[in-house]
Amino acid sequence: MESDDIPVLKRLSESGQTIIASDEDVRGRKVTDRSDNELGKVGDLLVDDEERRVRFLLVEHGGFLGIGEKESYIPVDAVADVTEDRVRVDRTRDQVVEAPAYDPEVVKDSEFYDRLYQHYGYAPFWGVGYVYPPFTRLPGQL
Numbered sequence: 001m002e003s004d005d006i007p008v009l010k011r012l013s014e015s016g017q018t019i020i021a022s023d024e025d026v027r028g029r030k031v032t033d034r035s036d037n038e039l040g041k042v043g044d045l046l047v048d049d050e051e052r053r054v055r056f057l058l059v060e061h062g063g064f065l066g067i068g069e070k071e072s073y074i075p076v077d078a079v080a081d082v083t084e085d086r087v088r089v090d091r092t093r094d095q096v097v098e099a100p101a102y103d104p105e106v107v108k109d110s111e112f113y114d115r116l117y118q119h120y121g122y123a124p125f126w127g128v129g130y131v132y133p134p135f136t137r138l139p140g141q142l
Contacts, residue, residue, distance in 0.1 A: 006109065006110045006113060006124075006126050007048045007049060007050040007051070007126070008048075008049060008109075009046040009047065009048055009049075009055055009056070009109070009113075010046065010047060010049060011044045011045070011046060011047075011058065012027070012044055012045040012046070012047050012054075013027075013044050015047055015049065017047060017052070023084075026042050026045070026057070026082060026087050027042050027043065027044060027045065028041060028042060029041060029042050029082075029085055029086055029087050030085060030086045030087070031057065031059050031074075031086070031087050031088075031089065032086055032087075032088045032089070033088075033089060033091060033092050033093045033095075033096065034080065034088070034089070034090050034091060034092060035092070035093075036088070037093050039059055039061060039072070039089070039093060039096055040059045040060050040061030040062070040072070041059065041060055041061075042057050042058070042059060042060075042087055043058045043059065043060035043071065044058040045057060045058065046058060046073070048125070053125075053132070054076050055075065055076060055125055056073045056074060056075055056076060056116075057073070057074045057076060057079070057087065057089075058071055058072075058073060059071065059072045059073075059074055059096070071102070072096050072097075072099055073099065073102060073116055074089055074091070074096060074099070074120070075116065075117060075120055075122050076133055077120070077122040077133045078090055078091050078120055078122070079133065091120060095119070095120065098119070099116060099119050099120070100112060100115045100116055100119055
């Protein structure tokens, strides 16, 4: 699959899909880095409609009552552990903070996803030989 052929990703909240078991829904859970520093919370999940798999965590951080809040996209490949109240990623706070920002007015989705995967050091999910990480399709999800 070429990067121009990347499946359309949608926020789970806007996709019409649901997570069957509510206790397996990671949205709203705290996100921490590899040293357990809090990064924010999972605001939503970006899902691939074609394969019905989660591709990115949309992490919300900063702001007050939703004002000034920022969003970071973290590939699910970085998820190291999921507990009842937390999602831990195997990256540092600095790596998340320095990740490319998404602005749909400036950059095409395919270019953004390419840069994001390069930044985090993972092969993109549309590449040849991609191996699905364990957290792309949680039990009961989608």
